[in-house]
Amino acid sequence: MRVKINGRTLSNGARPTASREPPVEPLAWLAGAHHDQLALCDSLEAIADSLPGEINRETCAYAAKVIGPMMRDLHAGEEQRVFAWIEHRFADDASVHALLERLKYEHCEDECFAEELTEMLDRLGAADRTVNAETAGYMLRGFFTSVRRHISFEKECLRGILVQHLGGKPA
């Protein structure tokens, strides 16, 4: 399923599966997942920039609905389709295993953060006047900064693994 925030089409992670995957396919899938998460970050940044006076309640309500499932589904896809593929290929490299564990931990942290944001976005969407705009902005910026940093780190690490082991090209 694909969803829209601020006119952007976003995926909730339910990307199509392929019965036979050429080696590059998991990385192409990851690139799409990163693209969708970065689009979500852009939408959340637009919400943060609109605080407190120009906020779109409908956008906030919609973001509250999709942010949790989308992050969980995309992370699950990354771990099942991409990390499992990498782990299988480089099973004898303990540093690869450690790196993937770190990336999974970061997924967990961002999913917890998304749950906290859900409640706040819900309240913004419902025009709850008790929401502190400064706190809401701080939470939003903390989340999308963390997700952008994670994606940058993840891409860099996977590029490093491929270059080191395969002489391959980055995701």
Ligand SMILES: [Fe+2]
């Ligand atoms: Fe990730």
